[in-house]
Amino acid sequence: MYNEKMIKLGEERSVIRELFEYGNARKKIVGVENVFDFSIGNPAVPPPACVREEIRRLADSDHGYSSAPGLFQVREAISGYIETAFGAQMRPDLIYMTCGASASLTVVLNGIVNRGDEIVVLAPFFPEYRVFTEHAGGTLVVAPTDENFHLDAEKLRPYLNKRTKAVILNSPNNPSGAVYSEGEIEALAALLHEKSAEREEPILLLADEPYRELSYDKKVPHVMNFYEHSLVLYSFSKALSLAGERIGYIAVSPKCHRAEELFSAICGAGRALGFVCAPVLFQRAVANCLGQVSDIGEYRRRRDLLYQSLTRMGYSCVKPEGAFYLFVRSPEPDANNFCERAKKYELLLVPSDSFGVKGYVRISYCVDMGVIERSLPAFEKLIGEYR
Numbered sequence: 001m002y003n004e005k006m007i008k009l010g011e012e013r014s015v016i017r018e019l020f021e022y023g024n025a026r027k028k029i030v031g032v033e034n035v036f037d038f039s040i041g042n043p044a045v046p047p048p049a050c051v052r053e054e055i056r057r058l059a060d061s062d063h064g065y066s067s068a069p070g071l072f073q074v075r076e077a078i079s080g081y082i083e084t085a086f087g088a089q090m091r092p093d094l095i096y097m098t099c100g101a102s103a104s105l106t107v108v109l110n111g112i113v114n115r116g117d118e119i120v121v122l123a124p125f126f127p128e129y130r131v132f133t134e135h136a137g138g139t140l141v142v143a144p145t146d147e148n149f150h151l152d153a154e155k156l157r158p159y160l161n162k163r164t165k166a167v168i169l170n171s172p173n174n175p176s177g178a179v180y181s182e183g184e185i186e187a188l189a190a191l192l193h194e195k196s197a198e199r200e201e202p203i204l205l206l207a208d209e210p211y212r213e214l215s216y217d218k219k220v221p222h223v224m225n226f227y228e229h230s231l232v233l234y235s236f237s238k239a240l241s242l243a244g245e246r247i248g249y250i251a252v253s254p255k256c257h258r259a260e261e262l263f264s265a266i267c268g269a270g271r272a273l274g275f276v277c278a279p280v281l282f283q284r285a286v287a288n289c290l291g292q293v294s295d296i297g298e299y300r301r302r303r304d305l306l307y308q309s310l311t312r313m314g315y316s317c318v319k320p321e322g323a324f325y326l327f328v329r330s331p332e333p334d335a336n337n338f339c340e341r342a343k344k345y346e347l348l349l350v351p352s353d354s355f356g357v358k359g360y361v362r363i364s365y366c367v368d369m370g371v372i373e374r375s376l377p378a379f380e381k382l383i384g385e386y387r
């Protein structure tokens, strides 16, 4: 008998991946131009020039293993960057290079969770948090946000208890596009301090940050400047349009409770999960491109066109402040039905149920501008069915 839990996980696949595969099949039948695939967060904006140059330059470099946490000079570069760019205290020996944010999440969760521990997330949230938490032996606890999907510490309060191991924060947020303000993070930190004082060990704050640089107007506060027991789970997938190359890092704040022991647990989890080391070519490449971002103006143009067009047609949504998703209210209570109807017009939208809230759809607008422009008549016909 094979592992039943894994068979189930493999067979059910994620709603997003399912739609993505459906879209590929439809493209073969009705033509690439006629399918409007807004399912997956695969950046269509090219990587910045420095990334492409580094990849070419590094073709002749050493491709052997690095040490498990990564090349030391790369960890030094990242540590220095965190200190100068965000003013947060950091140390290279507390940086662990990973294969992107998913690996950062699984490694940290496996490193910190003891059976029965609770991991608190804010709805709406990235659906894989549930898979990663449960596989690590934890229980996912879903707390609400406010009516604009912003962080409200008082709404979170009832969900924190003696079993809470960590809170995962994701800002800019997938799928809502919310960017949490300094005031919101300050209130969260005060709550975590208060709750941590009632226990032997503090609650950890895990900042999942694949979209940090993709904030249109607001600065994204650095959690380590607000709460000492913080870890940043970073990925270059989105900011540098490198999603398929798998590169990111974990940064443990030196002020974290027993930071060195926590780092050992991270190394142990990385080893147990068989990651060995992050891709060395990309460790080197990103170290030389820190602070660079794909053209965010391209994402802003997509957001503005889609937001203005859809709201004019009568769709309702909060304007995204960051990331590259539009979270739109479904015109009928069951978002799954709405997404099925959308398929009639070759519009592939993701229903919100797996993000932990009902009645919304996520539109991933990191696609070619032409896809958005061509899709607008289809959106118009779709909303027409509800008039």
Ligand code: PLP
Pocket: 041, 099, 100, 101, 102, 103, 126, 170, 174, 208, 210, 235, 236, 237, 243, 248
């Ligand atoms: N966390 C969030 C909130 C995401 O949206 C994603 C990817 O879409 C990930 C983590 C995983 O990113 P990566 O490609 O770096 O594994």
